[in-house]
Amino acid sequence: MASPNLNDLAAFIAVAQERSFTRAAARLGLSRSALSHCIRGLESRLGTQLLIRTTRSVSTTDAGARLLNVIAPRIDEIELELGSISAMRDKPAxxxxxxxxxxxxxxxxxxxxxxxxxxxxxxxxxxxxxxxxxxxxxxxxxxxxxxxxxxxxxxxxxxIAPDMRMAAVGAPAYLAGRPPLLNPRELTEHSCLNLRLPTYGSLYAWEFERDGQSINVKVQGQATFNNGYLMLQAALDGLGLTYGPLDMVQPHLDSGALVPVLEDWWPVFPxxxxxxxxxxxxxxxxxxxxxxxxxx
Incomplete structure (x- = not known):
């Protein structure tokens, strides 16, 4: 039986980890057909099926899962050592x-x-x-x-950066005619711009702190984003209140395009x-x- 080479094994690891030939091919810089040919050759040389292919997904067989668990850490170690040898040149690379x-x-x-x-x-x-x-x-x-x-x-x-103060802000046009906010819990009566966290799929609860008291508020509003700068733009457009790093909103506070709310509750994070x-x-x-x- 011909032994598989490192390129074959790296290709298998990529497909198994990505659970997709398309994504794995993009990661490796190969065409999808070339990657499929490589995997078929590896399975043929090993004499066993490593991957289960359907129209929607790719998963490992028991043999494939065992091979992945054994070789993936070792391939990482080999790549790390090769990178270290390459870095021994005059300049880091x-x-x-x-x-x-x-x-x-x-x-x-x-x-x-x-x-x-x-x-x-x-x-x-x-x-x-x-x-x-x-x-x-x-x-x-x-x-x-x-x-x-x-x-x-x-x-x-x-x-890599100093502590970060967070801020809640809104456009003057949005806040006009509304009573001033005195407690973070009053945010539930406002239209707020939400941030969806991809790890858990949930909405970020705004965090506040004053005199040792911490309050997290799950806000509601018409717009939800997965990007802080888009939330900032929506606030500038007068669509509601937003929450983010103070240095991000500071230029707009200085210009008067935004005004602070609940400033004495703004927390400081590491x-x-x-x-x-x-x-x-x-x-x-x-x-x-x-x-x-x-x-x-």
Missing amino acids: GTVRITANDHSIQTVLWPRLAPLLRDYPDIHIELNVDYGFTDIAAQRFDAGIRLGDNIDKDMIAVR GYHLYYANRRQISAALSLVIEVLRTR
């Missing part, structure tokens, strides 16, 4: 994949990473916008960005942290990215 929300990318990551890319042409950065609690190991990211109180204990966390898996060795490219982003 390679791709660093980071998952983060759009606010952290715009305010922290990109302003610091853009100069890095100009100085190190062999480093490539892939930024994926996501509001979810991404499992970076399962999704094959090198690092992720979250607020400091939302990081799993088995991850290494590096602070700032953005970069987190990555606790490995014995990380690539030189990721190490350089961490150093550039680290808050001093």
Whole structure:
């Protein structure tokens, strides 16, 4: 029996993890037909079926699941070591994949990473916008960005931004003629702009704090988004109140396009942290990215 090569095994891992030939082909940079041919060849050489294919999904057989559990960690180790050897050149090289929300990318990551890319042409950065609690190991990211109180204990966390104050705001036109808000619970009487969290599919409850008292409010409104900047635009259009990082809304507060509500209840959260898996060795490219982003 001819032994499968690493490319065959990497192709199988991609299909098994993505549960889709189309997504796996895009991830590997192959055509779907070439990927299908590769998997059929692997199954033929092993003499067993690894994947169950239907018109709507792809899943592993028992043999496929066993193979995936055995080889996926080892392939990751091989790729990490190859990346480390490649990084031993004069300049760091390679791709660093980071998952983060759009606010952290715009305010922290990109302003610091853009100069890095100009100085190190062999480093490539892939930024994926996501509001979810991404499992970076399962999704094959090198690092992720979250607020400091939302990081799993088995991850290494590096602070990249100061603490963040949140703010509730609305347009003067929306608030005109309405009584001032004195308590966060009164938000249930207003039209508010909701944020849907992809990890759990639920709506984000606005968080407030004053004098040691914490209140979370599930708000209601006509519009729901999965993007903070779209919520901000809807608030500027007078469609309701919104909630987000103070530095995001501050220019509009300064111009008078938005006004604060419940300002004495605005909470402060631990700032953005970069987190990555606790490995014995990380690539030189990721190490350089961490150093550039680290808050001093």
